[in-house]
Amino acid sequence: MDRGSERDTAPGRGAGDTAAGRIPLAVIVVDRDGLVSHWSSGARRLFGVGRQDAVGRPAADLLPVTGALPDHLQGGSTPDAGPAAYHGEPNGADAHGSSPDDELGPDLEASLGGGTSYATAGRARLCPPRRTPDDGDRADGERLDVLWWAYPLIGPGPARLLVLAADATRLREERGHDDESAERVAPGFARHTELPAFDELERRLPEILPNMGPGLSGRIVSQILELGYPILEFSQCERVPVTPYWGVPRRPGRVPADAAGIVVSRQRTAPVTAVPAGAEQDLEYAAVRERLEFLNEVSSRIGSSLDLGETIREVTSAAVPRFADFAGTHLRAAVLAGEGFPDGPPDASTVMFRVWVEHNDEPGRWDDTVPVGEAFAFPEHTPFYQCMVTGEPVLIPRVTDEMGDRISGQFEKRDLRPLINGRSLLIVPLKARNVVLGFMVLIRRPDRPAFDDMDRTTGAELAARAGLVLDNARMYTYQENVADTLQDSMLPQVAPRTAGCDVATRYLPGTRLGRIGGDWFDTIKLPGSRTALVVGDVMGHGLNSAAMMGQLRTAVQTMAAMQTPPAQLLRNLDDLARRLGDNYLATCLYAVYDPIRGEVTLANAGHIPPVLVRAEDGSSELLELPTGAPIGVGGVPFEAARVRVSPGDRLVLCTDGLVEVRGSDIGEGLAALCESAAHPAASMDDACDTIIRALNTRGGRKDDVALLMARLNGIPADHVAEWRLDAEPREVGRARRLVREQLRAWGLPEAVETAELLVSEVVTNAVRHAEGDRVGLKVVRTDALLFEVTDDAPDLPDMIAAGPLDESGRGLRVVSRLAREWGASATGHRKTVWFEQAVTGSR
Structure with a gap:
């Protein structure tokens, strides 16, 4: 490592000549009561305390965070009081956790009721109670040399302090300095703009924040960048940014760090230290554990509502930004419309709807090319079609220019190449009961590690859980549509x-x-x-x-x-x-x-x-x-x-x-x-x-x-006319005359001709079939003309078929053809035949 003076180096120059430090971090969140609320697997390995034993415990009994907690919450343990008792004072930081040259973000209100409003850092020695299998090669009773950074948090929710911690003992061993005085290492802070690849912490830290969703983890990371980027200061001359390390590199030539060490190259061409025996298995376990935590977190978030639209948004948003930089969900038209379960597998004619898109690119980058709500059938010979038809995930580690041209050429009037070329692509099917309901497109930017086989497994499991939740929402939507249809029909x-x-x-x-x-x-x-x-x-x-x-x-x-x-x-x-x-x-x-x-x-x-x-x-x-x-x-x-x-x-x-x-x-x-x-x-x-x-x-x-x-509203008396007729054939002519005179009196001469014909037919039937000697005729004027003819025969009239030579049977057919509406009802020994005649220009 260069030993030049920091004063002679422009901000960021020294850091720019060295690779970023990759260090497994213990991540802990403390709530407003000073109790541990989140405890990562890295914290378990570093401090020897499991998550179940740590969550809910006072942070002062487990962590060396002097100065970060308010006075009434700093009742720390004695050397024998807890599993990780604190010895010593913070090292390498002033009262606010920064050196005089450090420039932090804007002041924040003290969020722990008396604690500092600045980020603090320090170094402390811990004496673990006993050796555990996760302690690696550390001997029983060996003291831990811990570097820690503490950030006060503001905003809604109970989280009030974020603590990052690392093992300084293994750091010295990796750098070849067994003597602590050979090279001084201290935690510190710097503006994130001074460091190369400063966005790597922002991208990687949410992956190891224990049991947190993207919203909360994003808010915490943004506050870290405001308060100061965590760095390691070596001999007061070189500042190396801290980058969380997760998983074992798959490609040869990259050397993984063990569970308690860090890899820091003094120069870009310098050789790196070999990995201790057994570290790969431990890191593999950590990677699997973190992915299982991610899937568990996603499962608890999605499906909170049976509303299909809300479920689609939850499923899509769960993948960004923790797992991918872009996620787009496509569903079959039958699923989205709530028409029931789709029949059979999809094919080239199956219409898919792009129902939701989530990404962390600049606004508008995806909106024009892949708009939400678009419906189309995916062309054959594309990875999207392959996933849709086979029902299996499709993984493309990097989309080459040739492949991007081929995929983009299958879509008319849209150029997908700027969005997919050079990026990692993973397409996972959304299935339920072994039928493909749709698929999800997941994309990572070029500066992010490409999807690998483990990511394909994780994505497939995410899609399987999402498919089940979507099918539940689909069934609920379908049943609700059935119920609404039944209700409306009733x-x-x-x-x-x-x-x-x-x-x-x-x-x-x-x-x-x-x-x-x-x-x-x-x-x-x-x-x-x-x-x-x-x-x-x-x-x-x-x-x-x-x-x-x-x-x-x-x-x-x-x-x-x-x-x-x-x-x-x-x-x-x-x-x-x-x-x-x-x-x-x-x-x-x-x-x-x-x-x-x-x-x-x-x-x-x-x-x-x-x-x-x-x-x-x-x-x-x-x-x-x-x-x-x-x-x-x-x-x-x-x-x-x-x-x-x-x-x-x-x-x-x-x-x-x-x-x-x-x-x-x-x-x-x-x-x-x-x-x-x-x-x-x-x-x-x-x-x-x-x-x-x-x-x-x-x-x-x-x-x-x-x-x-x-x-x-009632009907005025002068809008009602009523007459009594004798049950004799000659009364049919009188009925026509009475109706004609009344309609002309009401100023409705255009209705006379039809009314006379209809009244003649109905009164004729009443006179012919009446058992008594009286027939009633009533005319009521409303928005239409209502005619009622009443007689003493209880039998209701029937509309019968009349032959060419029949002399009767056509009266009701005429009424049915010319009247707007007609009917008959019986009460006791009387019946009433009525019909309505539309009036042009009536109210």
Whole structure:
């Protein structure tokens, strides 16, 4: 080593003439309480204490870090107190751990409550309690000569001190100086810009930080570079930067260091020291141990969410920067879309999506050439296709210019060569149940060691764990899509307007059990311009509840079309639920609005009461209804109640998920519902949104929410015309004349011709088949013309096929062809045939 004076050497010159020191480091992290929180395998080998025994112990009992810990945490051990008792004082550093010529980063606040805010360094002698197999050739009772660097840490998290330590005894032996006075070695600090390859510590240190993720390790390394780069000062004339060493070199000509030594060449051409016997096995063990720790850490990080997108980001980010400098994840289209498990292996026609990219290059370097979200089929004769088809990792230690040209030539209008040439490439398949779901591309920069066989094994294991997590997320996404599809198919497509009534609805899935439940709402058009409003809630959640909801909703629609009165409908529904099974329990509120009479008839089966908002004064009230038992209980009568309403009044029906929160009184939720329902709104949708915003912010809501709001507009008396006809053929002509005059009075002459034809056909059928002597005819004007013809014959009409010579059977076919909608219903011994006729320019 040159013995020139440091004063005569420009900063960085001396360091630039020597190779960086490669030294196995013990890495320890101390928390804010002065306890060891992280203990690397190098610390176990140096201090003879295992990780399980060290973590949670006071750092002062294990480490020689005088001056780095606050006073109240420096209760160090006596010589016989601990496994590594401290003797002596720091050496080679001033009170702040730096020599007068050192220039450190900006001052940091003291983060240990009284400790120094600067990085400190020192040298101490330790007396280990006993010899362990990891102590190598050290004799029992031999004192350790330890060099250490301590960095205070700031920021979130419990970590407050990082300690790096090395064995100075082996350092002297490697340099051929058994006498300590022959060459003085001391730890120190320097600005990282003064040293060659200063970024090697930044790149290598995260690999040996014990049990830390890239985010935390990156934050720690950045603080190290701010406070000062760790160096070794030899005889006050040469400063050698410290570089952590991990693993055994595979290529001949490179000499590995042992577990307790360091390799430092005095000049670039100087020979290096031989490796002691057995060191390769120890370093091999250390390398495997560190990689297993990396895989264990990755496994604990990925899969924290069943969201497919979040899982993809976790899997990709786990590899950068600790394992690779670039990671790109590609998945098959079927996996990404949640369409189920892919069938068979991929081939040349298989479309892959680039779903996420992570790298530590300069911003924008990869974005234009490999954009996220791109979908394409990988060409044959590329390593990507080879990995995708074979399901085996593909390793290219260095991508040559020729290989880069060949790979880039397979892709049209994109030049991959600047991104892959000279770099190390590893492509690993993402598999589940022996089917390839996609693959991950991993790339290292040229200044980083190339991928080797051990990296291929590590990458394959990383991909195997990632594939399992991705498949779990895929299955969850698929099941969620199935549940959502089932839920959507069960819920009706409610028309926003019926005769005399405007409707708005909202449905919010629950936050548990696959976002599917048994809440439902419905609106059903009834004869006489009436509308049925239904809200129900099946007990429980999941697919069974949704299936029960579908059965009950179908039953309600069927009975409503038969004009079953509300109380009788709930009784029939209760009987049906008990016949279907013992587990069929539900609450239901059924209301029928008659816009001509201006009244609502309601029946309740254990459901929360509705809210009526009066248009006259804006007040709101909970309607007091006879509350029956839930559907499926049986043996409990149901009663109906009639409520008079005025045009503009609003009726609000909802399920208990909106007003009931675990741990709170349901009365508070009902009061909030009344208050929010009375809030003025520009439209029905705005009114629903106001209610949702007011009540959905209540914490703890996990149940589904169904909300139905109806504005009861009513139908003016002058928009309704009704006549009584005799059951005689001559009354058909009178019916046509009455309809013609009424439509002209309403200013609808363009609708007369079609209306006369349709009324003639329906009244003719009623007169021909009526059992009584009276036939009723009603015309109601809303956004369409509604015609109703009533007679005393209970049998519903059928649409039959008529032959060329048949004189009858064509009337209902004409009605079906010309009317917008038509139907028939029976109540008691009477039936009603109705049809709607669209009106051009109607509201």
